[in-house]
Amino acid sequence: xxxxxFFMNQSLLVFFCLFIxxxxxxxxxxxxxxxxxxxxxxxxxxxxxxxxxxxxxxxxLLRINIDFRQFIDNQDIQYNNxxxxxxxxxxxxxxxxxxxxxxxxxxxxxAESSIISNYLFLKNDDPNSLKLNNIIIPDTxxxxxxxxxxxxxxxxxxxxxxxxxxxxxxxxxxxxxGGGYHxxxxxxxxxDINEVEKFxxxxxxxxxxxxxxxxxxxxxxxxxxxSQLYIDMDINKFFNNPxxxxxxxxxxxxxxxxxxxxxxxxxxDVFSVTSN
Numbered sequence: 001x002x003x004x005x006f007f008m009n010q011s012l013l014v015f016f017c018l019f020i021x022x023x024x025x026x027x028x029x030x031x032x033x034x035x036x037x038x039x040x041x042x043x044x045x046x047x048x049x050x051x052x053x054x055x056x057x058x059x060x061l062l063r064i065n066i067d068f069r070q071f072i073d074n075q076d077i078q079y080n081n082x083x084x085x086x087x088x089x090x091x092x093x094x095x096x097x098x099x100x101x102x103x104x105x106x107x108x109x110x111a112e113s114s115i116i117s118n119y120l121f122l123k124n125d126d127p128n129s130l131k132l133n134n135i136i137i138p139d140t141x142x143x144x145x146x147x148x149x150x151x152x153x154x155x156x157x158x159x160x161x162x163x164x165x166x167x168x169x170x171x172x173x174x175x176x177x178g179g180g181y182h183x184x185x186x187x188x189x190x191x192d193i194n195e196v197e198k199f200x201x202x203x204x205x206x207x208x209x210x211x212x213x214x215x216x217x218x219x220x221x222x223x224x225x226x227s228q229l230y231i232d233m234d235i236n237k238f239f240n241n242p243x244x245x246x247x248x249x250x251x252x253x254x255x256x257x258x259x260x261x262x263x264x265x266x267x268x269d270v271f272s273v274t275s276n
Contacts, residue, residue, distance in 0.1 A: 149183025
């Protein structure tokens with residue numbers, strides 16, 4: 001009986017040793033981890049055992065800058081000067097331009113895309129708001145898309161309550177008019193039909209819950225070595241096609257569905273995109 005117990009214990013010991021040996025052999029024969037082994041690379045892998053040639057260095061990265069520019073008839077804007085004329089022959093000036101660009105997305109030749117920003121708050125009195133620098137991209141850009149304003153799903157009262165640059169207070173759209181946030185505040189003066197200088201406030205937004213935003217998509221003629229995109233706005237095109245007359249729509253248009261629709265109908269060619 002004791003002899004049988006002895007042989008049984010010996011058999012278990014041999015089996016256990018063989019199991020440990022087999023497990024160690026399997027571990028020793030596992031595939032080595034491949035990756036970037038250069039500690040100076042941005043994708044260095046401390047667990048890698050074989051360098052697979054995938055190392056990326058800061059100088060190798062594709063980068064792009066985006067500038068938002070504003071013009072009137074392709075000329076730089078001179079703010080606070082009553083020198084501009086639209087298709088209705090309104091003589092007008094520009095004092096303030098605040099607007100929202102949302103869902104800014106770059107599309108690449110490898111069929112990938114990336115959202116650069118959920119929204120941007122662009123202000124003529126804040127040059128830093130008009131630039132995006134050193135955006136790292138995975139491939140050459142083939143197109144860009146964005147929305148002037150917010151889509152309905154992204155535009156509700158207090159949604160951006162704690163956002164920087166005082167966005168909530170500056171761009172809140174009144175609850176009595178549907179709530180949410182402005183798309184744009186374009187303000188200045190114009191000479192009315194009685195030759196009197198008056199203020200105008202071309203404020204656009206989701207009047208009565210209607211989506212008056214406008215989405216754009218532009219192909220990019222992008223050559224090797226280029227790193228700059230310009231998203232340009234021509235302000236006169238808000239008023240030109242169809243003709244928008246400040247005398248007809250009055251000084252403030254937030255509560256006018258007719259004026260909001262007229263501005264929306266003019267949005268198709270307000271923006272253009274170039275690269276260099």
